[in-house]
Amino acid sequence: MRYHHPELAVGRWQQLSLITQLANIGSEVERAIKWKNARNDEYFTLAFERMLELLDLTIADPKNRKRLKEVVRAREMLVDYLRYDNTYHSTDEQWRKYFNSFAVLSNKRKREEREKNKKRHE
């Protein structure tokens, strides 16, 4: 199997919290939307495949086992939106908002963690 993110596939992805995983998936979703709208099939396909890979690594992550419902639904809806008929009537804006919120929370926690570590070393 060929991974777009080989280093993440061997376990580093699992060290991230679910929120940070979703924030990173959001970056690939953003790229997929961007290249789809620009009608650049090659770049779209690459971003789409990376997005699926990260979603599948998230679904395979044992710590997320009891919280998979939302991720599995998001995967189904993203594939429907980006590759098929948009049966579920999603929009670019909805996806941006959904994933941006995880990015905000992930960054906030990283900042708090850094501040905590800084205080510990003072």
Next chain:
Amino acid sequence: MRGLKQHRRGVIRFFHNPTVRISLAMFILQQPISRDELQQLAEKSYGNLVKAVVDVEKEIIVLDAELHADEEELLLENGSEQEDLWGINLYPSVPDEDFIEFDSMINLRPSFGNSSRGVDDPQIRERIKQIVNRMVTK
């Protein structure tokens, strides 16, 4: 966070994330909460929004989880029926018309007639608004 403890009485679920060593508590709202208090919750998590799931039959709200699916699970464990549960986002600092955002993965239930992540039925949207407006004061 002064004043918020009283809202957390009752069912509370903690998620502990060992990677970032942070626990998040979601809770079933026991009594009305103000927009200011909601804003404090938002600032502690997503910045400008608080995720919520509303049971339109029992007229209860769960607040403050990382995922709507977490809140849905808590209500299901407490006797709610899935068809009565709707995920929304509350934006405490925006005007009334945009205060409630009907958008959640858990809303996608084609078998119950809802084929998007929004809330397709205007009557259900209205019920959600009524419950939220009763439980969130200005």
